[in-house]
Amino acid sequence: MATSQNRTEKSEIAKHIFDEDGDFPAFFRFFDYLLQQYNWPGLRRQGRLTYRGIGDAVSLLKSSSHVTNNEAIQKLNNNNGTAPPNPNALDDLNLAVNMMIMVDCDPQKSHTLGFTIADYSPKSWKPEETYLDFVKRSFPADPKPSKRVQWSIKAWKLKEKLGVEFRPTDDLDKHLLYDSKDPPCVYLFHQVGFLKAQLKKYNETEMPLDLSVDECLESLINPVVRGSPPVRLLYETIHSLQWLLFHRVDNKSDAVLKELIGEKGFDPECANYEGYRRLEGDGFTYTYWGERIRKLEAALAKPPPRTKLGRWLQSQTSERNALFIALLALFISIFVGLLSVILAAVQTWIAWMAWKYPVK
Incomplete structure (x- = not known):
């Protein structure tokens, strides 16, 4: 059950991200799950991740889209000298990015190296890359935008x-x-x-x-x-x-x-x-x-x-296999044709011998 402090923190971060105080149940259900994973007792960390800490990271990214990953972590860790160092600065930053644009900027934590789906592979926010450049790389514009949707996809x-x-x-x-x-x-x-x-x-x-x-x-x-x-x-x-x-x-x-x-x-x-x-x-x-x-x-x-x-049959019908099958069919046709000619010749010879040497 959500505590009063937890509800207050969610309200504050909703105002940060959506500029309004709302419930957003599906949104916070997902991030409650992520916080649960990050705060799992088996992980060694000096403090629990909270929505308040993530909110500080959200504020930083909203104020400067040209900050690099390294710079953002350093600023969150130092707290501008007004508070003790934040040992969870990196995790706060990653979750803040996830909340703002709904993209996991540290996919190694949830995917194996080289993970792909079709032609998609998750992207990481590089240390010297600005937040703005990471967003652009995460959502590249289509070089051939569709002129008109055909409405065939239901x-x-x-x-x-x-x-x-x-x-x-x-x-x-x-x-x-x-x-x-x-x-x-x-x-x-x-x-x-x-x-x-x-x-x-x-x-x-x-x-x-x-x-x-x-x-x-x-x-x-x-x-x-x-x-x-x-x-x-x-x-x-x-x-x-x-x-x-x-x-x-x-x-x-x-x-x-x-x-x-x-x-x-x-x-x-x-x-x-x-x-x-x-x-x-x-x-x-x-x-x-x-x-x-x-x-x-x-x-x-x-x-x-x-x-x-x-x-399996489709996998065997590449252009190379199709050419092989066509050649094989050609050779089989030639073989069958030659065999037919030979059988016809044999039958003709048998008929001729029967005519020349009739059985009495």
Whole structure:
């Protein structure tokens, strides 16, 4: 059960991140779990991690997006000389980044070296890299943004035609990631409450969608949105969930969504279509998620085999194997043709011998 101090700390950090005091149950459920892991009794640390300490790191990153990882740790550790050194400065900083942009900037703690999913590999915040550059590297803009969404990607189609399993992720950089391995799955960033709270700040200040990452993190235009993820990224993510995959008038996809919320732990806000605006329809383009959407469309257009035998046969039909099989078929055809000629000649010879030397 949450203590009064814990509730106060959560309220303070919600104001830091969302500029409002709210419950955000799915958001804090995830971070309560992370704090539990960090504060596990088996770990040797001089003090427990708290939301108050993470809040100090959030304030630092909001005030300076050009601070490097090393500089941020040093500043948090020194506390500007006003308090004892903070032995948990690194962990406070990592969790602060996770809270602000929903990206794990220290994936070695949760993934093995060389961990990948399809063509995705988690990124670490490098020691001499600025926070701004890390955010840009975590969410690269698509070099070929989609001109128009074809609206062929529906949740029920992905499930029925590709047999995918939808998996919730709290890492925004894994959104719409398609892993075709057995069993195939699509990762969906389900923290819609986080997306709506961040978008609310942009909506209330009527900020344009085409703001750069620099303008969003530094926001010299309006300090209210300073430190927030890129507005375009937020809109694309919620648009892909509530307009593309789980459109409110798509009953079959709605049934899939209800199952995900009830059984897979998806944020219930996924099914609440209120609280945001400016989600264009046919004219909406994807700058961040265009490539992943195109991969899903390609998979739907040419579904991979669903059985192990089918996947094995497909693996044997590369261009090289196809050429080998074609040549083998040619040689077999020639062999069969020669054999037919020989058999015909033998039959002709037998018939001629029977005619020349009839049996009396």
